[in-house]
Amino acid sequence: MTATTVLDVGASSPGKRRSLWRYWRGNLKGSEFTWALAFSVPYIAVFLGFVAYPVFYGLWMGSDPALYSDVFSDVIYQDTVINTLVFVVLGVNLKLFLALLLSGVFMRPGWLTKVMLMLFVLPWAVPQLPAFISLHWMLNGEWGLLNNALWILGGIEGPSWLNERWTALGAAIASHLWKWTPFWTVILLAGRMSIPQDIYDAAKVDGATGLNRFLFVTFPLLANLYLVLTLLATIFLLGDFNTVFFVTGGGPNNETHLLATLGIRNAFDLARPDLGVAVVMTALPVLIPLVIILMRKLRTTEVQL
Amino acid sequence: MSVALSSRRRSIHRWRRRADAVGSAVLSVALLVWWLLPIYNMLLIALDPEGETEFKGDLWPSDPTLKAFAGVFFEGYWYLKDFWLQFGNSFFIGAMTMVLTALIGSLGSFALGRMWRGRAGVISTAALLLYTVPVYFLVIPFYLLMHKYGLNDTLWAVIAANVTFAVPYALLILQWYGRLVPLELDDAARIDGATPVQVYMRIYLPLMAPALAVIGILAFLTAWNEYLYQFILLSSPGNKTVAISLATFFDNEYTPWNYPAAASLIYALPPIVLFFAVRRCIAAGLGSRRFRQ
Numbered sequence: 001m002t003a004t005t006v007l008d009v010g011a012s013s014p015g016k017r018r019s020l021w022r023y024w025r026g027n028l029k030g031s032e033f034t035w036a037l038a039f040s041v042p043y044i045a046v047f048l049g050f051v052a053y054p055v056f057y058g059l060w061m062g063s064d065p066a067l068y069s070d071v072f073s074d075v076i077y078q079d080t081v082i083n084t085l086v087f088v089v090l091g092v093n094l095k096l097f098l099a100l101l102l103s104g105v106f107m108r109p110g111w112l113t114k115v116m117l118m119l120f121v122l123p124w125a126v127p128q129l130p131a132f133i134s135l136h137w138m139l140n141g142e143w144g145l146l147n148n149a150l151w152i153l154g155g156i157e158g159p160s161w162l163n164e165r166w167t168a169l170g171a172a173i174a175s176h177l178w179k180w181t182p183f184w185t186v187i188l189l190a191g192r193m194s195i196p197q198d199i200y201d202a203a204k205v206d207g208a209t210g211l212n213r214f215l216f217v218t219f220p221l222l223a224n225l226y227l228v229l230t231l232l233a234t235i236f237l238l239g240d241f242n243t244v245f246f247v248t249g250g251g252p253n254n255e256t257h258l259l260a261t262l263g264i265r266n267a268f269d270l271a272r273p274d275l276g277v278a279v280v281m282t283a284l285p286v287l288i289p290l291v292i293i294l295m296r297k298l299r300t301t302e303v304q305l
Numbered sequence: 306m307s308v309a310l311s312s313r314r315r316s317i318h319r320w321r322r323r324a325d326a327v328g329s330a331v332l333s334v335a336l337l338v339w340w341l342l343p344i345y346n347m348l349l350i351a352l353d354p355e356g357e358t359e360f361k362g363d364l365w366p367s368d369p370t371l372k373a374f375a376g377v378f379f380e381g382y383w384y385l386k387d388f389w390l391q392f393g394n395s396f397f398i399g400a401m402t403m404v405l406t407a408l409i410g411s412l413g414s415f416a417l418g419r420m421w422r423g424r425a426g427v428i429s430t431a432a433l434l435l436y437t438v439p440v441y442f443l444v445i446p447f448y449l450l451m452h453k454y455g456l457n458d459t460l461w462a463v464i465a466a467n468v469t470f471a472v473p474y475a476l477l478i479l480q481w482y483g484r485l486v487p488l489e490l491d492d493a494a495r496i497d498g499a500t501p502v503q504v505y506m507r508i509y510l511p512l513m514a515p516a517l518a519v520i521g522i523l524a525f526l527t528a529w530n531e532y533l534y535q536f537i538l539l540s541s542p543g544n545k546t547v548a549i550s551l552a553t554f555f556d557n558e559y560t561p562w563n564y565p566a567a568a569s570l571i572y573a574l575p576p577i578v579l580f581f582a583v584r585r586c587i588a589a590g591l592g593s594r595r596f597r598q
Contacts, residue, residue: 032420035501039416042409043472049454050469051438054446061446105332116333118581123340125580128530129548130569133555134343137350137562145346178343239439241533246552260441264533267445280442291437 058277067278077279080257083169084238084283087258091173092233096226098177099184104214106189124182132246135175136162139247165255168248172256176243184229191225192218224297231294238283259283344573351566373567382564384554387545395546396575398460398535399528402467406524407517409468410475415505417476418483419491440470441533448537458540466534471527475520482516518583522576529576547572 071077106117123131138145141160150156161167195218203217219226241260244250250257250265257265259280267276352369376382380389447466448457456462486509494504510517532548539545551572554565 032501036416036420039412039420039501039505043413043416043476046409046465046469046472047434050447050465051434051443054443054450055438057450058443058446102336105329108329112329112333116336120336120340121580122344122577125526125576126344126573127548127569127576129532129551130347130566130573131343133551133565133569134347134350138343138346145342145349178340182340235437235439239441241441241444242530245533260439264441264444268537273445273449276445280445283439283442287437287439291434294437295434 058281061274062277062281064274064278067274068282070275071278071282076254076257077262079165079255080259080262080279081282083256084258086169087173087176087240087244088234088237091176091237092230094173095177095181096184096188096230096233098181099188100222100226102181102185103188103192104218106185107192121182121186123179124186126179128179128242129246131179132175132242135171135178136247136249139171162248163252165252168252168256172244172247175247176237176240179243184233187229188222188225191222195221228294228297231290231297234290235287235294238287347566347569350562351570353563355561355563373563374571376564377568377571384550385564385568387542387550388547388568390543391545391547391550392572394460394544395529395548395572398463398467398546399525399575401460401464402471402528403521403525405464405468406471406475407521410472410479410520411510411513411517412505413472414476414479414483415509418480419488419504419509420501422488438470444533444537447534451538457538458544460539460544462538463531463535463546464528466538467524467528467531471520471524474523478520478523479513479516482513482519486512522579522583525579526576 102120106113106120139161141147141158141163144161146161147158150158159167161171199217199221200213203213208216239260240258241264244256244258244261245264248256250261254265259282263276263280265276266279267273349366351373352366352371354368354370354372377385377388380386451457451462451465454462456465490508490512491504494508499507532552535546536549536552539549547568551565551569554568
């Protein structure tokens with residue numbers, strides 16, 4: 001390994017250029033390389049036209065430093081940052097932990113499990129918008145299903161969930177869990193199912209059962225996948241718009257906005273697109289390290305399923 | 306002695322099995338209530354003759370009526386007069402997103418996984434970068450760019466946005482699943498003189514069918530779930546989708562809610578039907594345990 005590196009460094013410049021060229025071509029020869037490139041063209045076009053260009057356009061729009069003093073002095077923005085942190089940290093971890101546990105439940109044999117799984121994935125198939133509006137109604141403090149059911153069943157007077165900042169944010173997180181836990185459960189279930197049975201048999205011979213089996217066999221094998229999913233879910237949640245927009249509407253008094261919804265509000269309700277972009281841009285210091293870790297993880301581990 | 310011990314062990318075993326059954330029954334019921342409650346709430350409102358959203362404690366409405374569903378079906382209520390046109394638009398967006406995502410994703414993953422085999426530096430980095438863009442962070446630049454591309458207020462603008470955000474997940478799943486298809490198959494075909502296109506058409510696509518079904522469904526669900534891009538990119542009445550019309554419906558304080566609730570339930574049907582229709586493929590595509598053995 002070291003020898004090759006030394007040789008590479010010591011090679012004459014045309015050789016070096018050739019090896020770089022070869023790296024770029026991924027060791028493919030002539031027509032093979034052309035074919036591979038041709039297969040990638042649609043994908044590259046989508047990437048350049050609809051991701052790279054908008055990203056740079058957004059960076060350019062949000063490049064005026066004066067915008068950021070406007071953003072940071074906004075009281076709503078300060079609340080929004082805290083909301084986003086709470087939403088992302090609680091949302092991602094609760095969702096994935098629940099998904100990890102439930103994927104274990106759905107590994108059990110039997111027809112009942114199969115039926116349960118089918119019902120369980122239903123929220124995933126239900127479109128967000130009607131689901132979140134239904135949740136919005138359910139959570140109404142005066143006539144919603146939740147509070148009225150609490151009153152009828154136990155005589156408990158529930159709080160008016162959507163009129164307080166923290167209960168409203170909690171409702172948004174719960175709604176997000178409702179909608180998205182099935183998706184991650186199915187992925188973790190797939191991860192669990194691809195663990196070969198022999199490993200469990202071997203562990204059984206060594207006396208690992210119950211919790212030990214989970215702690216020392218299943219989890220170490222799933223850990224990589226779990227980490228990648230955590231990173232993906234974090235990025236996914238940072239950009240979540242629909243949950244808060246339809247469940248709380250950013251209210252009460254703009255106290256439950258997330259960066260994504262505040263960006264849209266600034267851009268379209270206040271007609272300040274640059275201010276909207278600037279709000280979203282302030283997530284970059286958190287987003288970029290996440291992206292780098294995720295890319296490393298995805299490339300080096302090759303996600304051993 | 307040994308008989309006594311084994312019978313005791315058997316009884317412990319039996320107890321444990323019984324506790325297990327009770328535990329899973331309780332868990333099942335709890336999960337069921339939690340997951341089905343919002344859908345049930347929607348159904349109650351849709352069946353109520355006045356569209357009352359108040360929950361009165363009846364598990365089933367006292368005088369249920371299908372009036373609202375009929376109103377949606379025959380576009381009887383003024384607000385729903387374009388319902389089937391909007392439904393068609395939503396369906397067109399969903400179907401095109403599905404087809405284009407499957408096409409672009411499978412071509413890309415073929416090049417990355419079967420030709421470069423993980424050695425392409427620049428392009429695989431770009432592929433990874435795509436995962437990392439949060440969907441709604443790009444709305445504003447996207448909106449302004451669509452004016453430049455001349456695609457604003459066309460369904461294609463929304464399809465472009467959906468495809469952009471569905472392709473990365475498609476690539477991820479295709480790459481995972483693609484590892485289960487041995488590369489030797491491709492090599493053998495190449496030695497026999499097959500071109501890359503033939504390998505793609507005859508070997509790759511047929512063997513990847515379950516994974517393609519999965520990513521197709523995911524893409525359709527992405528499109529069907531989506532609201533903001535549709536709301537921002539589409540403006541003329543002929544281009545409106547069900548999601549946009551539902552959202553405007555809910556903005557209006559004085560509408561009877563049974564109509565939007567019924568429309569929502571009808572809108573929720575296609576993905577559910579699609580989902581159950583291909584659930585075997587999904588199990589095979591994501592589970593793929595059988596394939597391994």
